[in-house]
Every structure is written in C-alpha cells, then in structure tokens.
Amino acid sequence: MDARPPHIDPDELAVDRLLAAVPRVPAPLGFRDAVMRRIARRHAPLYEWAFAAALAVPSLAFLGWELALGGLDFAVAVENLFVAATGTGDQAFFFVDGLVVLAAALLGAAGLVGTHAIVTEGAAAA
C-alpha cells in the first residue's frame, strides 16, 4: 500500500519525492465509531415511523368518523368550551367521549414518536 507507483514517469519524480515526505494525518479520534453510529441510526426511523403510523392512522380514522357522525355536537361542545373560557357564561356543558380522548392521546403519542424519528433521521444525515 505504501509502495510508490511502479511506473513513475521521469517528469513525475521530483513532485513524487516532494509529496512522499508529506506525513499521513491520522483520521480524527472516534472516526470509525462516528461512521458506524451514523450507519446504525439510519435504521431506527423505519421502526419508529411504522409505530407512529400504527398509532396515528386508527386514531385519525376514528376521530374522522366521530366528526362525520357527530360534527354538530362537537361544534356545540367547542363553542361551549370557548364560552366557558372567556367567562361570559357561568356554566358550560359539553360531553366528551372517552374513546375520543383516547384517540387524541394516541395521536399525540404518534406525533411524539414521529418527531423523534425526524430528529434521529436529521441527526444521522447531519
């Protein structure tokens, strides 16, 4: 590996001798580990994306279905919430389905996992 080119032309000799004196600089410390970490990282988001999708898709479908079925009730509930929040009324009535809360929570978890996948992918690409 360190042998000089076998057929150095005469006009190459001067420069070849000059550059032969140039010392090799070692790769930075931890270079190999850094490369291997970046290679390994690229596989993580695949699982994370799949997990995020498994959480998000059913939740979104359920929320969409709920909205389609009881959109008017939902609008009233939101309006009541705003009324209560602004303090113009002394009471507010709204009904929240437990499954809707669960779907929203799962959607939030999917968002977190997806965000982590994006960050990991970005760090690996950097």
Place this chain on the structure above:
Amino acid sequence: MTDQEIVERCLSGDRDAYALLVERYGGRVYNVALRITNDADAAADCAQEAFIRAYRSLHRYDPALPFAPWLLRIVTNASLNHVQRWHAHESPVEELPDRAAPDDLGPEPSTVRREEVGEVLAAMAELVPAYRAALALRHLQQLSYQEIADALDIPLGTVKTHLHRARAALLKRLAARRKEIS
C-alpha cells in the same frame, strides 16, 4: 479477511463488519479529503459522508475490482462537491499532525523537513481543487492514471494533462515561495 469478503458479509446483513473497512481505509480516505478540502473539519465530514455513501452503495460495488479505488472515488467526489459549495470557506489547515499515523512511526522528522513539508502543502493548497485531487490520488495514494480517471470521472488524457499542469504549477509555486522566503 479480504475487502471483498467483508463487503459480502455486509451485504448479507452483518453491518458491524463494515467497521473493519472503516478502520482499514479511514486514514486514506480522510487524507484524500484533507488534501482536497484543505480543511480538517470539512475533511472529517467528507470522509464520514463517503463511508456512509459507500455503505449504501455496496450492492453496486463490483467485487472483481479492488475496493480502495472505488472508495477513494466516492470520497473524491464528496470532497470536490464540498469545495464547490464552500470554496469561500477554505482556510489553511494545520498541516503537520500532533500525533503520527501508525505507519508514520519512525525517526522524528527534522525541523528542515517539517518546513519543507509545510511549504509543499501550502503550495499544494493554492492549486485548484481538481489538481489537488489528482495529485493526492496519484502521489499520496498511489493510484494509477486509469483509477484516477475513474475517480474523477474524466478521460485518461485529461488526467495526464491535469497531473502535468498540477505538477508544473506546484513546482512553480514552490519556487516562488522559496524565493520569497530567501
């Protein structure tokens, strides 16, 4: 274990085997990047990027051919692309390492030699990136003309022209620098 055997293991799913190739060629790849970019940080980035690109392209590597020129081609492209994007960012690199590479262990270079090497590298850094790449591949990595042509993706005749001009320019700059100093 040969390079080709390692590549085969990587392709069969043994990702950790790739560490052997990184360890085996890390120094060469880094040095090519360093001579082209003339920037230690950029060289480390380009060298890492080259290994990652190579890993993702292993299925395209022809095991009938030696691995090193194929890898050096990738790092040369990555480094030249970097220089094209960030040429204004180029800054002189600390040319002489604080610690020697394992294959450089031996008698301590004399002060005169260190100065000479510094001058050579400074003169080399003034060349255009394509010339630096050709010189590094030919004289520091001992590639053949054909391998350099493949690495730079230019015709064989152009490689010879590049090298001829690069050598002439290097010697001219070196003479000018020495004249300035004296």
